[in-house]
Amino acid sequence: MKQKVVGQVISQKEIAPMIFDMWIDTTLAGEAQPGQFICVYPKDKSTLLPRPISICEVREDRKALRIVYRVAGAGTKEFSAYQAGESIAVMGPLGNGFPVKAGEAKKAFLIGGGIGVPPMLELAKQLERVGCQVQSVMGYRNQDTFLKQDLEQYGPVYVASEDGSAGTRGNVMDAIRENALEADVIFACGPLPMLRAIKTYAEEKKIPAYISLEERMACGVGACLGCVAKTKNVDVHSHVHNARICTDGPVFLAEEVEI
Amino acid sequence: MNLQTEIAGVVYKNPVMTASGTFGSGMEYSEFVDLNKLGAVVTKGVANVPWPGNPTPRVAEVYGGMLNAIGLQNPGIDVFMERDIPFLKQYDTGIIVNVCGKSVEDYVEVVERLGEEPAVSMLEINVSCPNVKEGAIAFGQKADALYNITNTLKKHAKQPIMMKLSPNVTDITEMARAAEAGGADALSLINTITGMKIDIHRRKFVLANKTGGMSGPAIKPIAVRMVYQTAQAVKLPIVGMGGIATAEDAIEFILAGASAVSVGAMNFINPYCTEEILKGIEDYMRMYRVENLKDLVGAVHE
Ligand SMILES: Cc1cc2nc3c(=O)[nH]c(=O)nc-3n(C[C@H](O)[C@H](O)[C@H](O)COP(=O)(O)OP(=O)(O)OC[C@H]3O[C@@H](n4cnc5c(N)ncnc54)[C@H](O)[C@@H]3O)c2cc1C
Ligand SMILES: Cc1cc2nc3c(=O)[nH]c(=O)nc-3n(C[C@H](O)[C@H](O)[C@H](O)COP(=O)(O)O)c2cc1C
Ligand code: FES
Numbered sequence: 181m182k183q184k185v186v187g188q189v190i191s192q193k194e195i196a197p198m199i200f201d202m203w204i205d206t207t208l209a210g211e212a213q214p215g216q217f218i219c220v221y222p223k224d225k226s227t228l229l230p231r232p233i234s235i236c237e238v239r240e241d242r243k244a245l246r247i248v249y250r251v252a253g254a255g256t257k258e259f260s261a262y263q264a265g266e267s268i269a270v271m272g273p274l275g276n277g278f279p280v281k282a283g284e285a286k287k288a289f290l291i292g293g294g295i296g297v298p299p300m301l302e303l304a305k306q307l308e309r310v311g312c313q314v315q316s317v318m319g320y321r322n323q324d325t326f327l328k329q330d331l332e333q334y335g336p337v338y339v340a341s342e343d344g345s346a347g348t349r350g351n352v353m354d355a356i357r358e359n360a361l362e363a364d365v366i367f368a369c370g371p372l373p374m375l376r377a378i379k380t381y382a383e384e385k386k387i388p389a390y391i392s393l394e395e396r397m398a399c400g401v402g403a404c405l406g407c408v409a410k411t412k413n414v415d416v417h418s419h420v421h422n423a424r425i426c427t428d429g430p431v432f433l434a435e436e437v438e439i
Numbered sequence: 440m441n442l443q444t445e446i447a448g449v450v451y452k453n454p455v456m457t458a459s460g461t462f463g464s465g466m467e468y469s470e471f472v473d474l475n476k477l478g479a480v481v482t483k484g485v486a487n488v489p490w491p492g493n494p495t496p497r498v499a500e501v502y503g504g505m506l507n508a509i510g511l512q513n514p515g516i517d518v519f520m521e522r523d524i525p526f527l528k529q530y531d532t533g534i535i536v537n538v539c540g541k542s543v544e545d546y547v548e549v550v551e552r553l554g555e556e557p558a559v560s561m562l563e564i565n566v567s568c569p570n571v572k573e574g575a576i577a578f579g580q581k582a583d584a585l586y587n588i589t590n591t592l593k594k595h596a597k598q599p600i601m602m603k604l605s606p607n608v609t610d611i612t613e614m615a616r617a618a619e620a621g622g623a624d625a626l627s628l629i630n631t632i633t634g635m636k637i638d639i640h641r642r643k644f645v646l647a648n649k650t651g652g653m654s655g656p657a658i659k660p661i662a663v664r665m666v667y668q669t670a671q672a673v674k675l676p677i678v679g680m681g682g683i684a685t686a687e688d689a690i691e692f693i694l695a696g697a698s699a700v701s702v703g704a705m706n707f708i709n710p711y712c713t714e715e716i717l718k719g720i721e722d723y724m725r726m727y728r729v730e731n732l733k734d735l736v737g738a739v740h741e
Contacts, residue, residue, distance in 0.1 A: 184710055184711065227500060228503075401468070403706070407495070407497075421491060422512060
């Protein structure tokens with residue numbers, strides 16, 4: 181069940197310039213699934229709307245969540261100053277999450293680009309448990325390859341960086357080609373150009389690709405219709421070619437959305 | 440203590456309602472709020488056919504509130520009657536349906552369909568959405584157009600009609616009088632105030648629609664003023680809204696002349712706020728030994 185609660189920061193550290201890694205003690209961890217997200221509410225009343233942040237990891241005892249985020253503006257700047265013990269208002273778990281079952285006994289690409297890397301961690305953990313062969317392909321700006329070591333626990337990690345300072349110079353697709361990698365299914369989160377390239381690649385290879393989309397949100401629970409994505413078919417809820425990213429997504433089968 | 444309020448002959452168990460478009464048809468927020476506790480659920484605007492709405496980004500944060508340009512995306516009246524109304528009927532709450540259209544004929548069609556459903560206690564007619572090009576607000580910004588549509592809909596409506604007024608006018612009382620003359624049973628106000636936000640780094644409009652309707656705490660003083668002026672100008676009952684975040688805010692609207700209040704954008708920030716506002720109104724009545732909510736309506740004095 182979705183809830184809005186006040187959690188407590190357990191720890192926070194800057195793991196790369198402007199990238200923060202926070203563990204939160206919260207009951208929302210109880211049912212959280214990989215690919216789902218939480219809404220975090222700034223305390224400053226000039227920033228009223230919730231900030232959607234992906235669930236990066238769920239602690240084994242299901243009593244704490246990890247988020248990894250980039251300081252992008254006022255809200256994330258405020259969060260980055262929180263110390264251990266600070267209260268933090270969160271709502272969740274939100275969205276549908278990645279279908280872990282689709283990776284059962286398969287060879288998968290987990291593709292993350294930039295701040296799309298974090299949700300891949302819990303997914304990698306869960307996929308490994310269902311006998312999925314996890315191959316992570318992560319795209320970064322430079323050599324600040326945050327979460328790479330965490331991901332390595334579950335399978336090989338191939339890196340691409342825009343400036344060539346780590347792994348393949350270029351993007352995640354370049355890394356896939358350079359390492360001659362293959363997969364039966366794709367799970368991805370990252371910037372739109374990356375997701376578009378993945379959609380095309382998956383169509384060519386005739387494999388399913390589950391992609392996580394982003395949009396500006398107000399309610400986070402499917403009520404305001406602020407966060408829609410264009411769909412190929414008429415959506416069952418909206419009865420138009422629009423699905424709510426916060427509720428029907430954020431994860432969609434690439435062939436079902438027009439991006 | 441009696442929290443009941445009456446609007447155009449319909450009794451609602453308390454004055455706390457949800458603002459159209461911020462609460463869907465109650466389904467999504469029923470995980471957070473006991474809908475049985477609400478005076479009424481006012482649903483998202485519904486048209487005769489499905490509307491796709493505007494391109495994204497549709498929402499933006501601004502100081503003290505937000506802008507939206509959803510463009511009245513809705514599944515159309517057929518789906519609404521088959522899915523949303525039966526859902527709401529499971530609860531002991533008032534059902535007020537917000538109606539939108541591009542032409543008078545569109546509105547008439549929806550109003551007539553809703554006439555088949557006795558569980559719908561009132562129709563809120565949205566003639567004030569700033570985010571669609573045709574229809575909608577065109578009816579709400581000219582007194583004669585508002586008079587005409589009110590007059591026509593009144594002839595076709597089985598339920599009382601509540602005209603939702605736009606604040607994007609020079610004189611709100613002129614519009615209120617036009618609706619009253621046209622035969623409106625009640626008024627609701629305010630809809631959002633047209634605004635704009637520019638991303639200075641990209642030098643682009645933040646919303647795909649360029650303009651959007653502003654709502655949230657920052658618009659409350661404007662809304663309270665307009666509710667007061669309207670209450671002075673016409674005899675119709677008023678549902679007040681615009682920036683309500685707390686019970687204190689809601690009570691301001693009631694003292695200004697609103698018989699009930701709707702809570703909008705604040706649901707996004709605190710999904711439990713409607714229940715909290717109701718409790719706060721009860722506390723206020725207890726503190727000042729007010730027996731009947733009705734005694735507070737318009738009770739502000741010089
Ligand atoms: C489902 C989902 C999952 C996300 N997961 C992560 C994550 O794990 N790590 C991470 O660093 N970022 C993530 N983001 C992006 C994150 O939501 C934004 O970076 C954040 O909201 C910026 O807030 P701000 O106050 O710092 O920026 P500001 O620019 O001050 O924000 C102003 C407004 O715009 C909204 N906004 C700004 N950028 C975005 C964006 N990219 N997407 C949606 N809304 C935005 C804010 O929520 C706020 O309402 C995710 C976004 C979505 C939709
Ligand atoms: C996301 C959003 C969608 C809305 N959709 C509608 C609508 O469909 N019909 C309508 O009459 N008003 C709509 N409104 C206006 C609200 O009902 C209300 O009049 C306005 O937001 C002011 O109240 P608030 O400040 O409490 O949000 C919408 C407002 C928001 C924020
Ligand atoms: S953010 Fe409101 S519907 Fe998705």
